[in-house]
Amino acid sequence: MCGDAQNNIKFEDAMKRLEEIVKSLEEGNLSLDEAIDLYEEGIRLSKLCNEILRSVEKRVVLIEKLNGEYVEDDITNDIYGGLGQKE
Amino acid sequence: MAKKEWSVYELTSYLRKKVEMDVLLKNIYLKGEVIRPTLSGDHLYFELKDLEYDAKVKCVYFWFDKRIEVRHGSKVLIKGSVIFYEKEGIIEIKVNEITDIGLGELFVKLKQLEEKLRQEGLFDQKHKKEIPQYPKRIGIVTSKNGAAVRDIINTIYSKFENVEVYIFNCSVQGQSAPFEICEGIEYFNKVLPVEVIIVGRGGGAFEDLMAFNDEMVVRKIFESEIPVISAVGHERDYVLTDFVADLRAITPTNAGEIVVGFQNRALEMLDEYQKRMKRAILKKIESDAENLKHKIYRLYQNSPSSKVIKLAQDVNLLSGRLAFSINKKLHSVSTILKILEKRLSDVNPYIRFTRAKNHYEMLCKRLHTAFEDFRKRKEFELQLKLEKLIALNPLNILKRGYSVTIHNSELITSVKQIKVDDEIVTRLSDGFIRSKVLGVQEGVDE
Numbered sequence: 001m002c003g004d005a006q007n008n009i010k011f012e013d014a015m016k017r018l019e020e021i022v023k024s025l026e027e028g029n030l031s032l033d034e035a036i037d038l039y040e041e042g043i044r045l046s047k048l049c050n051e052i053l054r055s056v057e058k059r060v061v062l063i064e065k066l067n068g069e070y071v072e073d074d075i076t077n078d079i080y081g082g083l084g085q086k087e
Numbered sequence: 088m089a090k091k092e093w094s095v096y097e098l099t100s101y102l103r104k105k106v107e108m109d110v111l112l113k114n115i116y117l118k119g120e121v122i123r124p125t126l127s128g129d130h131l132y133f134e135l136k137d138l139e140y141d142a143k144v145k146c147v148y149f150w151f152d153k154r155i156e157v158r159h160g161s162k163v164l165i166k167g168s169v170i171f172y173e174k175e176g177i178i179e180i181k182v183n184e185i186t187d188i189g190l191g192e193l194f195v196k197l198k199q200l201e202e203k204l205r206q207e208g209l210f211d212q213k214h215k216k217e218i219p220q221y222p223k224r225i226g227i228v229t230s231k232n233g234a235a236v237r238d239i240i241n242t243i244y245s246k247f248e249n250v251e252v253y254i255f256n257c258s259v260q261g262q263s264a265p266f267e268i269c270e271g272i273e274y275f276n277k278v279l280p281v282e283v284i285i286v287g288r289g290g291g292a293f294e295d296l297m298a299f300n301d302e303m304v305v306r307k308i309f310e311s312e313i314p315v316i317s318a319v320g321h322e323r324d325y326v327l328t329d330f331v332a333d334l335r336a337i338t339p340t341n342a343g344e345i346v347v348g349f350q351n352r353a354l355e356m357l358d359e360y361q362k363r364m365k366r367a368i369l370k371k372i373e374s375d376a377e378n379l380k381h382k383i384y385r386l387y388q389n390s391p392s393s394k395v396i397k398l399a400q401d402v403n404l405l406s407g408r409l410a411f412s413i414n415k416k417l418h419s420v421s422t423i424l425k426i427l428e429k430r431l432s433d434v435n436p437y438i439r440f441t442r443a444k445n446h447y448e449m450l451c452k453r454l455h456t457a458f459e460d461f462r463k464r465k466e467f468e469l470q471l472k473l474e475k476l477i478a479l480n481p482l483n484i485l486k487r488g489y490s491v492t493i494h495n496s497e498l499i500t501s502v503k504q505i506k507v508d509d510e511i512v513t514r515l516s517d518g519f520i521r522s523k524v525l526g527v528q529e530g531v532d533e
Binding site: 011012015018019021022025026028030032035036039042043046049050052053054055056057058059060061062063064065070072079080082083084 | 221232237240244248250252253254255256267270271274279354357361367368371372
C-alpha cells in the first residue's frame with residue numbers, strides 16, 4: 001500500500017510537471033537546447049506516467065465464504081460465469 | 088350450445104359495471120403505506136401497500152391539494168371508491184381524502200437512528216477520507232448475483248483496463264445481510280488490502296435497502312481505514328450508508344465511473360500532452376532551422392570569399408569605367424590634336440610652298456595647254472585659209488582658160504569701167520596681152 005501511495009504521489013507530481021512542460025514548450029520562449037531538454041523530460045515523464053497507469057493488469061477476484069473459510073477465486077477470464085446468474 | 092365469445096371491451100365494460108354497482112366498494116376507508124408517490128399535473132399517483140401482507144393497489148387522487156405532504160413510506164388512511172378502468176383493465180382507488188396516520192414504523196426507527204448517528208458525528212464532513220484518484224486495487228462488497236456488480240465492473244473496464252477488482256460476495260438483503268456486509272469491509276481492511284471499497288447494491292423497494300440502513304453496517308463503514316464509496320439503488324434512494332461513506336455514488340455505475348475516472352482522464356491527458364509536446368518541439372525546431380538557414384545565408388553573403396568576389400566585381404566595374412573614361416578622354420584629346428594638326432598643317436610653309444608650286448605648275452600646265460590649244464586652232468584656221476587661198480588663186484583659174492583684165496592697174500569687172508580706145512592689159516596664165524578697146528557692149532549675150 002505504501003509503495004502504491006508513493007507511486008500515486010509520484011504519478012500526480014509527474015502529471016503536474018508534465019503539464020508545466022507542455023505549457024512552457026507551447027509558450028515557445030525557450031532556446032532550442034532548453035526546449036529539447038524539456039521535451040526529453042516530458043517524454044520520459046509521459047512514459048513513466050503511462051507505465052504507472054499500466055502497471056497493473058486487469059484482474060477480477062471473487063471472494064466467497066464457503067464453509068466458514070474465505071475462498072479467493074480469480075475469475076478474470078470468465079468474469080460473468082464466475083459471478084453466476086444475473087438476477 | 089355455442090359458447091359466447093367476448094371482446095376485451097365487453098369484458099372490461101362488464102367488470103366496470105359490476106364494480107360500479109357494488110355499493111360495498113363505494114366510499115370505503117383503506118389503510119396502508121404509500122409507495123412511490125408521483126405528482127403529475129394536479130393529480131397524485133401512488134400505490135398503497137398492505138402493512139402486513141405483500142399486497143398493493145394503485146391509487147389516484149385527482150386535483151390533489153399540494154400542501155399536503157405525502158411521502159414514500161407514509162402510513163395513511165384514505166377514503167375513496169374502487170373503480171375499474173376499462174381501457175387498462177385495472178382496478179384503482181379514486182381517492183377523495185387522505186389522512187396521515189403517522190410515519191411508517193420502520194421509517195420512524197430509521198429517522199431516530201439517523202438522528203442518533205448524526206449526533207454522534209458519524210456523518211461529519213471532517214471524518215471523510217479522500218477517495219484515491221488512481222487506485223489500482225478496488226474492493227467491492229455486494230452480491231455476486233446482483234446487477235450492481237455487473238454495472239460496476241462493466242463501467243470500470245469499459246473506461247480503464249489496468250486495475251484489479253476484488254469482489255466480496257455477500258447478501259444485500261435479508262437478515263444476514265448486515266453481518267455479511269460488515270465482514271466484507273472487515274476483510275478488505277484486515278486481510279486483502281485495497282485502495283478503495285465500493286459498498287452497494289441495485290435499486291429495490293424501501294425495505295429491500297434496509298441492510299444499508301443498519302447501524303452495524305454504518306458503524307463498520309465509519310471505522311474503515313480504507314475510503315468507502317456507498318452505491319445503493321437509484322439516485323432518489325437515500326440510505327444511511329450514503330451519509331457515513333466517504334463518498335456517495337448515485338448508482339453502482341456511477342461508483343465505477345468514480346474509481347477509474349481519473350485514470351481514464353489521465354490516459355487521455357497523457358496522449359494529449361504527448362501530441363502537444365511533439366507539436367511544440369517540431370514547431371520550435373522548424374522555426375530554429377528556418378532561422379539557421381537565414382543566418383547561413385547572411386554568413387555566406389558576408390564571407391571573405393564572397394567579399395573578394397564582390398570586390399573583384401567592383402574592380403571590374405571600376406576598371407571598365409576607368410578604361411571607358413580614359414578612352415573617352417583620349418578620343419577627345421586626339422580629336423583636338425587632329426584639329427590642331429590640321430590647323431598646323433594649314434600654316435606649314437613647306438606645304439604652302441608645295442601647294443603654291445603645285446598651283447603654279449597646274450597653272451603653267453593650263454597655260455601651256457591653253458596656248459597649245461590656241462596655236463593648234465590658229466594653225467588649223469591658217470590651213471583652212473591657206474587651202475581656201477590656194478583654191479582661190481587666180482592663176483589657177485587662169486590656167487583653166489580664164490583671164491583678168493586690168494585697166495590702169497584696176498581689175499575690170501564691169502564693161503562700164505572701159506571705154507573705147509582704152510588700153511587694157513589682159514593677164515593670162517603665162518603672160519600679158521596689151522590691147523586697145525575697139526568696142527564696148529553691155530550685156531552678156533553676143
